Ligand SMILES: Nc1ncnc2c1ncn2[C@@H]1O[C@H](COP(=O)(O)OP(=O)(O)OP(=O)(O)O)[C@@H](O)[C@H]1O
């Protein structure tokens with residue numbers, strides 16, 4: 001504050017004055033140093049845990065490092081890994097699976113269900129709303145392994161699975177591998193969606209609660225029904241959180257695989273529910289013959305990272321995120 | 334439209350917002366709800382709007398009970414202190430919103446919005462975003478949005494409180510003129526009594542959820558029925574003194590350590606019947622500096638000027654009389670300074686008297 005005040009008085013000094021110029025320069029250097037000082041920890045973290053691993057990954061993807069030829073690591077093999085990846089017979093299927101998994105979960109759960117939960121829990125008495133949101137947070141608080149084991153108990157084949165024991169009986173149909181065996185995707189998306197929805201729910205709830213009450217009153221007086229209030233007032237006013245969640249969750253779904261690994265391991269059968277990130281993991285760490293193809297796994301990963309980067313830039317452009325960022329009001333810190 | 338509130342109450346487990354409000358608003362009148370912060374003005378207004386569901390009592394429009402009618406079917410327009418404009422819409426989008434909900438023809442909507450906007454003097458701002466408007470312009474948009482659907486009842490919740498003093502004055506006149514021209518029954522919530530006095534046909538004075546008085550502005554000023562109304566209406570506020578009214582062979586006197594006044598019979602008769610102290614009220618504008626030291630008429634009080642606040646045309650002088658401070662309006666040309674000895678002339682025919690226990694007037698209740 002005092003600095004910016006000094007700066008104000010500075011501008012009153014004739015531009016030709018050398019002492020004033022020098023002090024301005026010194027101040028600018030100091031201000032820049034301060035700025036880097038504040039950004040420093042973040043820069044170090046990004047370098048250490050994103051840029052450096054990214055470069056390592058890229059380097060790795062041009063080698064044939066694997067547990068099978070450990071004697072001769074880091075030998076350069078050019079684009080062999082990449083051509084092997086793109087000519088993989090299951091590559092199209094994995095691509096389709098990934099797109100299906102990411103966008104279905106995103107639209108129906110991470111955005112859709114999250115929005116519905118936020119709208120519902122902000123329209124019921126406060127305490128009930130709080131309680132319901134807490135319940136929806138439980139899956140996120142449960143360790144993944146426990147959470148997935150619970151789902152497996154529900155979805156196991158007849159006569160073990162809880163679902164198969166109860167529901168077909170109700171409907172008079174014969175039991176069977178209704179879920180996990182019969183429709184594994186339903187399971188994969190439910191398990192991920194139930195966890196994923198809570199994040200958007202929290203963000204949307206706080207965004208909805210920050211809409212001034214007067215606006216809703218005005219809309220009601222103007223004649224808007226509940227649906228029109230949601231469509232015309234609430235949704236436009238939480239546009240940024242919606243776009244943020246869409247972007248963020250697309251990227252995190254793209255790289256998430258642990259629930260699928262625990263639940264179906266990409267099966268049943270060949271690559272039925274296998275997604276890209278899972279393939280990368282499997283190639284790198286748990287291949288069929290106990291061979292860890294680290295370099296080949298890295299290739300899958302680096303392509304995935306590239307896709308994610310392209311998507312991220314696309315989202316930022318499409319949703320005009322830079323409109324969100326205002327020019328700083330305080331000048332010349 | 335005639336509006337009747339009958340024993341209208343609202344409470345939230347234990348917290349009372351409005352308590353048995355009963356009043357009638359004649360067709361075409363502008364009624365002000367006046368009272369200090371938290372007295373239940375907004376609560377009552379929102380019940381009339383249909384946003385709050387009454388905990389008791391009824392609201393009738395033209396004799397029809399509307400307690401269960403949704404806000405959108407009440408034929409009301411509303412203007413807020415916060416303007417409550419939709420920030421993601423343009424001026425046109427805001428004003429046209431009520432009509433778009435009614436799914437009117439596009440050309441009709443355009444026509445009506447333009448007409449209202451012209452009336453409000455914002456006809457050339459229709460394409461602007463809300464953030465690009467000044468506060469005064471925003472309030473005009475908000476007024477336009479309330480008027481465009483041609484409501485039967487207009488509700489204002491402190492619409493001018495966020496504007497600067499000068500603009501407030503202009504808008505005050507404008508709203509009053511508009512309301513009169515269109516003849517729309519209106520409820521106008523405010524805590525600014527000047528606003529209430531100048532704009533309203535009738536004023537409902539509220540305190541702690543209770544309707545204290547409901548009358549025309551002059552009556553509230555001249556004949557306040559309760560101590561609260563007397564103290565709340567009028568600016569600067571009325572002075573209060575604890576006195577004893579006695580009757581000595583036909584002469585009524587108001588006495589305390591600081592005062593000894595002769596009161597006219599028609600004012601003092603009821604007060605004399607009260608045993609012990611009563612509260613006397615005197616408006617600052619009904620106290621005058623005595624000219625010179627002798628030859629004046631009427632009873633006087635003597636004291637010392639303790640504070641002097643220049644108000645422009647007049648000075649508001651706080652005069653200490655035996656430890657009691659009385660506010661007095663004094664012409665600026667008198668040049669009163671702190672420490673001056675002053676003689677105050679009292680107009681006994683303007684004196685108000687209240688029972689200190691019931692707080693009801695001993696003149697008008
Ligand atoms: N939703 C609510 N829940 C609980 N208490 C409330 C609620 N709304 C208002 N109240 C209480 O009701 C009383 C009256 O509030 P109200 O908003 O009507 O005051 P007001 O006269 O409009 O005041 P102001 O001039 O400050 O706007 C206050 O004591 C307030 O705390």
Ligand SMILES: [Mg+2]
Pocket residue numbers: 374375376490
């Ligand atoms: Mg209020």
